[in-house]
Amino acid sequence: MTTAILSALPEEQASLIARLERAQRLTHAGRSFWKGELCGRPVLLALSGIGKVAAATTATALVEHFGVARIVFTGVAGGLAEGVNVGDVVVAQAFLQHDMDASPLFPRWEVPGYARTRFDCDARLATLLQDAAGNCLSGAGRLPELGDGAHRVHHGLVASGDRFVSSAPEAQQLSQALQEAGHPVLAVEMEGAAVAQVCLDYSIPFAAIRTISDRADDTAHADFAHFVQTVASRYAEHMVQALMRTL
Structure with a gap:
C-alpha cells in the first residue's frame, strides 16, 4: 500500500528525495513523481504545485493513475492564531477554503454540493503525524536549525486559499472573521483544503503537517524564503520518516 507524500515546493522535499531507496522518476499530467521506498515502505513523492487547482490535479492523479492508499502533505504555513509561532508545527485536524464565498446562494465558506465548510483529516494519520512532530521538537529528536527557543505542536483547523497572506491587517481580518463564525483557524496556506476535498471524494485517508515559517504578516515574504531554504x-x-516507521 503506497503512501503519497505531497509538498508544494521542491525545497520541502529535497531531503526526502535524497533518502529515497530504489528511486524511480515518473512523469504524468506534466508532473514528476518519485517512486521508491522510505524506511522500507513504498512511497510516491510529488510536488502539488502552488494553489488549490494545481494541488487538486496532483491529488487526483495520485489516486486515479497511481492508486495510492493515502496522501500526506508536508510543508510550511503562516501562523494566524495567537501563540502559533515561527518554528512551531501544526497538524491539521480539518481544512476550510477561506476564499470560498458563494453567498447568498450558500453560507460563506460552505463548499457548494458538499453542505459543509470543513473537510476533516484522517484521525489515525493525524495522530501519527502529531507523535512524529512531538518527537522532532523534543530534546531527543530536535533539529539544531531551530535554535534554543521552545516550539510547540498544535492540532486544529487550517485555512487554504489562492492568496499568499502577507500583511498583518489582512491576517488579522481573516482570523477574526473566521473566529467569529466559529472557525478558529491556526494557520493559513494554499493547497491543503483542495487535497482534503479530493481525498473525501475518493474515500482516501489524508493528513497534513505544516511548519510555521512566518506569521502571515508584513515580514512573511522574507521569513518564508529563509525558512523554506534552511529548515522545511x-x-x-x-x-515523514518517523511516520513511515509506524505505518
Whole structure:
C-alpha cells in the first residue's frame, strides 16, 4: 500500500528525495513523481504545485493513475492564531477554503454540493503525524536549525486559499472573521483544503503537517524564503520518516 507524500515546493522535499531507496522518476499530467521506498515502505513523492487547482490535479492523479492508499502533505504555513509561532508545527485536524464565498446562494465558506465548510483529516494519520512532530521538537529528536527557543505542536483547523497572506491587517481580518463564525483557524496556506476535498471524494485517508515559517504578516515574504531554504526540508525528512516507521 503506497503512501503519497505531497509538498508544494521542491525545497520541502529535497531531503526526502535524497533518502529515497530504489528511486524511480515518473512523469504524468506534466508532473514528476518519485517512486521508491522510505524506511522500507513504498512511497510516491510529488510536488502539488502552488494553489488549490494545481494541488487538486496532483491529488487526483495520485489516486486515479497511481492508486495510492493515502496522501500526506508536508510543508510550511503562516501562523494566524495567537501563540502559533515561527518554528512551531501544526497538524491539521480539518481544512476550510477561506476564499470560498458563494453567498447568498450558500453560507460563506460552505463548499457548494458538499453542505459543509470543513473537510476533516484522517484521525489515525493525524495522530501519527502529531507523535512524529512531538518527537522532532523534543530534546531527543530536535533539529539544531531551530535554535534554543521552545516550539510547540498544535492540532486544529487550517485555512487554504489562492492568496499568499502577507500583511498583518489582512491576517488579522481573516482570523477574526473566521473566529467569529466559529472557525478558529491556526494557520493559513494554499493547497491543503483542495487535497482534503479530493481525498473525501475518493474515500482516501489524508493528513497534513505544516511548519510555521512566518506569521502571515508584513515580514512573511522574507521569513518564508529563509525558512523554506534552511529548515522545511529537514522537518519533512525527520517527520515523514518517523511516520513511515509506524505505518
